[in-house]
Amino acid sequence: GAVVSQHPSRVICKSGTSVKIECRSLDFQATTMFWYRQFPKQSLMLMATSNEGSKATYEQGVEKDKFLINHASLTLSTLTVTSAHPEDSSFYICSARRDSHTNYGYTFGSGTRLTVV
Amino acid sequence: DQQVKQNSPSLSVQEGRISILNCDYTNSMFDYFLWYKKYPAEGPTFLISISSIKDKNEDGRFTVFLNKSAKHLSLHIVPSQPGDSAVYFCAASTYGGATNKLIFGTGTLLAVQP
Numbered sequence A: 001g002a003v004v005s006q007h008p009s010r011v012i013c014k015s016g017t018s019v020k021i022e023c024r025s026l027d028f029q030a031t032t033m034f035w036y037r038q039f040p041k042q043s044l045m046l047m048a049t050s051n052e053g054s055k056a057t058y059e060q061g062v063e064k065d066k067f068l069i070n071h072a073s074l075t076l077s078t079l080t081v082t083s084a085h086p087e088d089s090s091f092y093i094c095s096a097r098r099d100s101h102t103n104y105g106y107t108f109g110s111g112t113r114l115t116v117v
Numbered sequence B: 001d002q003q004v005k006q007n008s009p010s011l012s013v014q015e016g017r018i019s020i021l022n023c024d025y026t027n028s029m030f031d032y033f034l035w036y037k038k039y040p041a042e043g044p045t046f047l048i049s050i051s052s053i054k055d056k057n058e059d060g061r062f063t064v065f066l067n068k069s070a071k072h073l074s075l076h077i078v079p080s081q082p083g084d085s086a087v088y089f090c091a092a093s094t095y096g097g098a099t100n101k102l103i104f105g106t107g108t109l110l111a112v113q114p
Helices: none
Strands: A004-007 A010-013 A019-025 A032-038 A044-051 A067-073 A076-081 A090-097 A106-108 A112-116 B010-014 B019-025 B032-038 B045-051 B056-059 B062-067 B072-077 B086-093 B108-113
Touching: A004 A090, A010 A019, A019 A032, A019 A090, A019 A112, A032 A067, A032 A076, A044 A067, A076 A090, A106 B045, B010 B019, B019 B032, B019 B086, B019 B108, B032 B062, B045 B056, B045 B062, B045 B072, B072 B086
Parallel strands: A010 A112, B010 B108
Antiparallel strands: A004 A019, A019 A076, A032 A044, A032 A090, A067 A076, A090 A106, A090 A112, B019 B072, B032 B045, B032 B086, B056 B062, B062 B072, B086 B108
16 A cells, blocks of 8 residues: 655754655655644644645745745655744644545655644 | 534544534535544544545445535444544545645544443
8 A cells, every 4th residue: 555654753843943854655656745734633734735846836824935845756755844933833744645636545644743942 | 714624523422333523615616525534643544535426435334425515524433433533534625637635624533432
């Protein structure tokens, strides 16, 4: 089955520093990857959609300069939280889709708990 | 603007009984719906899906019902088991196309009591 590896699972960083989160599809090529953010007891909010080799499409209200997304290959997407602040503390989850023309094959990573102190 | 809503934040059910989780949506362009199960600090796991051309899809203990006129879907789990205890999210998207994406509901915490 399709496996998506997300790393790190937990990270604590100081305010003002940047943190990079990786999302890898291990056994398939992901044409599209998605980044979600989940606040405590709330839904998964889509932050951005990234297609390999092109710029990410950000959802309304998401700062593209703060949440840098790179999708350099069909198996790797990265999310960099720049100049992190305590309000950026959250649970970030990536998802990879195998086929752009169906809804099948959305596979999620295990998430990253970011704590900014 | 929450396009997909789950109005019950939590549900408690006895083991062996039926669990019914509900989901409402507002965007009439949605035509594909999915249910995910999620444990704390983990990513969602796909359970079952349904396209708008159907009104029911069944997979083992899980059945999803879709009422397009009411913009409502539900997930039935029968019989419920303690291992089913988790947060359940419904998600919606438009079928096919390179730009479709999943929009998630607010989640329902299911607790199955032994």
